[in-house]
Amino acid sequence: MIRFLLRSFLLLQALALELWMLSRTGGATPDASAILIAFCVFDLAPARVPYLLLPLALGRGVLHPGSVAFQLWAVLSVYVVTLPLRRVLFRERWQLQMVVGFTLAVGLSLLQAKLLSAGGGDPLGRTIPGFLLTGIVTPGALLVLGFCYRGVATPRQRAGPDVAAVA
């Protein structure tokens, strides 16, 4: 419980930091949500995914336009659509991670643009350099996230690889 709260707290601060950077850079900021969903797809067992996506949707529901229900649907739908890639992609390939990160960022942005601002562009004002940066940053961010995630995991969680849980 404490680990979950700690992760949620850090996640929320990351979302707030992303908004601050978006306003400072004029839209050229990586999409934190896309990176986190890519982390769920590549590195996390499905059983642990809700513990990350639920606080992510909550944070987005408060800080972004759209209700919590919509944000939950948005992050779940891009995760579910990307999930089959897990079986065909090698998580060690950073090129694929870049493509997935970029695709997820664009997918989330398109969903929000279509449903929240009626096709009027990304409601957060993210620009093409922002999407490209998401792709570029994703492989490195996945390494850091994996390290941080295992840093607060129990010895049992550390011992058992997530891939085994999927198989």
Add this chain to the structure above:
Amino acid sequence: MAGLLTLGTVLLTPVALRDPYLRVPFVDWLEVAVICALRPLALVGRVAAAPAVPPGDAADAAAVRRLRATLERETAGKHARLLQMNVRATLASGGAGLPSQLVLDRRVSLDRARRLAGRPVVSGENLCGFVAPPRRPFDGLLRVDLLNHRPRAAEAVRRLLARAASTRSLDLPELELLVEAARRGDPFALRVCRAVPRHLDTWSPSVTPYLARTVASELLHPDLPAGLVLGRVESFGYEDRSFVLRRFVAPLWDPRSLVRVGILLAAEDPGLPRRGRDLRPHDEPAEVIWRSPRNLGYQRYAVRGPGVASGAGVLHGLRCLGRVLWARQGVGVAAPLGVAGSLLPAIALRPGSTATRAIVLEGLGATSRGARFRLVHPRSLRPGELAAALVFTGVRGRGFPPGRIIGRVVAQAAASIEIALFGRERWPDRVFVPRRGGRP
């Protein structure tokens, strides 16, 4: 687990696609927890009121006084004995899917409410409805049954006698009408039960519009004076064969845009004493504890205060900056007006003009200058009709006070309008919300 997540996605899809802003009540607590995590220290301590007078206060006060004077003059019309009251809220759902009851912003005794029951309620020369009989138990508030209010099955439907004449020419034949409140699913607020002559052409471009006015009737409505406007006659049928299937009457007002109405008093009715009103009544302080960074396409503010409630207006002086989207236990998130899909009843007053224009707007989202809105009522306006007009809040429940300044019109097309909102500027740390409590 992947299957469960997929199932959850499928179940959430209709909700997300149909209304991306739909709120689920029990999530409020989790959202409050998010704000607590975001600004834990800001939630400690008492909320202090803003000490300084907001900028532009004198000009705002002059604008609000001008609006009130204009509304009073418009409501009074040419009626000799009229009791004017502000509208506090709209209730219920009647014909044409519009609110069918008004709650007036004045407390009266039970005896007074009984004596006023059934009296006609007007806005200028428009007939809006009738004072409703007092509720049981009586809560001290006067209610108005609008013309589109359809009583329960046990009660009789009120029917009105009217005569419609073309506004194009006085030589054209007139139409005698018997009208009643519309039924569920009807396109307009009043439906015509009988019309004589039945198939009179009221739709040709050379004769339309036909305007219906009340006719004195000792049998149906002995207290209702003749000549009050009911609305525009709308006919459905075969135009080429001059065959009318069904006629309706569309009032010239929208229930959501009524801010002040008058009760027509009979000669024996004593009037209520006039009461001076504070320009800034019953506001409670609130504090902005988090704001989304500037230069983003949208803005959100986390506010806290004892009066912060869902739907409440966020005020600063006589200006309305925005609206609380959701709140729980005095903590909530607010946004400037104009959130996509939200309805905003408003009143426009052009500089130098002596007439107000009641409008109902639907937010289309933020722009660089403010926010863009679609016109809901009226459906269209002459381009430039509201150029540079000041826009004030209309009636939208207890927590959203009417008559506060929203902004100024910067662009207006036939069916849309762009307003430079005061709420698009950076909100001060200390704001106000209307005091909670009371019904509705």
